[in-house]
Structures are given as C-alpha cells and as structure tokens.
Amino acid sequence: MTLTIKKIWPVLLVVSFVLHREVTSIEVNTILLLVLTSFVVLLNKGKMIKRDFDVLSLLLLIICIGSFTAIFNKPSAYNFIRDLLYFTKPVLLILLGYFLTRLINDWKVVFKALIYLGVGYAVYHILHFVIFTNFNHPHIISHIRGVNGLSNIIEVFSIALIVLGNKYKEYSIFSKKSTKYICLFLLFTSFTLYFSRTMFVGLVLLVLGVLNYLKLNKKGLKYLGLLLLAITILYTYLFTVKIDRKGDGIENFLYKLKIAPSEIFSPKIDLNNHASLWDHWRAYEALRGLQGLNESPVSYVGGKGFGALVDLKFAAPISSEGTIRYIPILHNGYIFILYKTGVIGLLIYLYFLFSLYFQAYRKTDRLDTKNFGNLLSATSLYLIFSSLIITGLYNLQEETAIILGIFLYLKSNSNRKN
Known part of the structure; x- marks a missing residue:
C-alpha cells in the first residue's frame, strides 16, 4: 500500500506540469493548481526548511507592496485581482514543486520524471x-512557430539534466547509452524546430550553470570570456x-537574432514606422512603463500597485479580440515589477534571484549538495535573463517556478544532511 502511494507522487508531479501548460484558461488553471498545491502542502503539514521559507517570503513581501500601493491608485477590482494572481501564482508553483519533491523523496525519480516529460x-x-x-x-x-508553439522550457531543462548525468555518471538516469542518445536526439530536434532565441540562450546558461562554469572564478571567467567572444563574432x-526583414526561412530567424538587443533597449522609436515599432515592441512597452x-x-518608491495599467x-x-491601449503586463519583467511595486519591489526581486544564484558558491564536500546548488544557481541565471524579455x-x-521549487528542496535537503 505504501509503495503504491509513493508511485502516485511522480505521476502527480508530471500531471502538475501538464495542467500548468495545457489548461489555457488562467482561471481554471489557477483553481486546479491551487487545489493541488493545497493538497500537497497539507500532506507535508506545511513544513519547510527555514532558509527556504525566508527566501520564499521575499516574494510574499513583493505581493504585500503591490497590494498596499494599489490603495492609492484605486484600480478596478478585475485589474487588481488579475495582478494579484500574476504575482501569487509563482509562489504556489514553487510550493507545488517543493512539496511534491519532498513527498517523492528521491532525486533520481524526480530527474526521470522531468527528463521523460521533456522527451x-x-x-x-x-x-x-x-x-x-x-x-x-x-x-x-x-x-512553424505559430502552428507548433513558441517554446518549451521543460525540454531545455531535460537536456541540461542529461548533460549533468553525462559529466557525473551517478547522476545519469539511463542504464543504456543508446536510450540516452535517442532522448538527446529527440530533444535537440524539437529544440531546433522551435526557432526560439530565448530557448537557445536559456540552454547555454543552464548547461554552463549545471556544469559549474558560470561562477565568477578563474574557470568561470574563462568560459564567460569564451561565451562573450562567441556572441561578439556572431553579431x-x-x-x-x-x-x-521579410526574408524567408533561416534569414528571418537571423534577422530576429540581429535585432534582439535593440528589441529590449531602444532609445528612439518611431510610432509612424510600424515595422520598426513591432521590431522594438518590448522596448516601447518598457519605455511607456517608465x-x-x-x-x-513618488511611484518609483512603491510602484503604482496591482491593477495599474x-x-x-x-x-x-x-x-485577438481587437486593439488595446492600456496593458496590464510588460515583457520586460524588471520594468513590470518596477511599475507595479517600485524600486523596493524590484530590489527584493533582484535579491531573491541573486540569493539563489550564489547557492553555487557554498563550499561542500558532498557531490549532491554541489550539483543541486548548481542546478538552483543555473535556474536563477535563466530567470535573470528571461526577466528581460x-x-x-x-x-x-x-x-520554471515549479522547477525552481524542485531544485530548492533538493539543495536544502542535501545541505541539511551535510
């Protein structure tokens, strides 16, 4: 009976990812995941390792700031609730990944679930x-992207975990090399067919991160230098x-790579030039937010609050419903958080991300603590990058929030054993 119950948790972990990705209605999606999160938190009696609770409380503090400053701007109830949902849901997802991993209590089973889900x-x-x-x-x-999807971050993490297992044999979930190579072939084929710049940069950061090559030491600076050299040569x-700009096939993809930096930061935007405007849309959104x-x-201090447009x-x-003048969400996560919660909220968010990144710097003789710390650090690096776009x-x-919860528990639990 106990063995049967243990087999449920990995299935529930996979179901959590599928529900989050496939249920497109944000209301239905949130209700389902809220019920699931509440269930696993209750099963664990809400017990978190203190350090993890302290880290997660930073995100709760951001929610408090956005809710408080909203009082002064008097948004509509609908807009307020929508923002409250956007800032609360990542906390729920982190808790979901965290407590499901605690119930599974076996990192190999968790890795298998993630890798085979990606495959x-x-x-x-x-x-x-x-x-x-x-x-x-x-x-x-x-x-291709419109019909088949824009990206899938699960596949990127699956590749990174296989790379980790390739470096440390004890972290490989495959008993046969042929199975590993088939999985890698399928993952890289799908990865290529997304033609996603975000996935590409994410893969580079995650792979270098899990291999411990992105720390600011002699080895890390060497690989960082090589990465910057490659980017310089490319551009x-x-x-x-x-x-x-209107080229077909790979030319269109290369054009998007070319404009990527100015798509995020562009000091001059011509509203009358629609082609240029769409090419720099993220930059225009951020500019309007500032x-x-x-x-x-005074809004720079605590933001305009939840519900501000x-x-x-x-x-x-x-x-798809027509034209919109007032928008609630920005692609640039830093400006998004600044607009809603001010400099205070933005600094807390940055502290949250960098506190996770520096997990890779903690000295330990245990291989599991080291590798789980690198996974957590690599995930934070990806979030630091993806917050821009x-x-x-x-x-x-x-x-990513579910995956962050998984690695957060694995790192803290191994550190506690240490």
Missing part, C-alpha cells in the same frame, strides 16, 4: 510539426551582412 513533449512537437506544417508557406519560420557577422512612473515620481498612447493591435518568474506560460 514526451519533444516527440509530440516533432509529430505536430510533421503533420500540421505547411512547408510551402511564404513565411515558413513564423508559420559582427550579423551586422556585416545584409539580412532582409514614462508612466515619471508622471508621479500602462498607457501605450495608441490602440495597438496586439490582441518574457517577464521571468512572472511568466505564467512557463513552468
């Missing part, structure tokens, strides 16, 4: 690509060749 999604994505892609479409890359090439704070400089100054065709921890379309 399952890879197989599905490849089949979907083969069946539903119109290979005669004039804008093939945009079409030197991109800016010395003519790449057509200009909105400038209207009342960013005025785009024109009705933009960015919704896809809202980071507060991107409710990604499963």
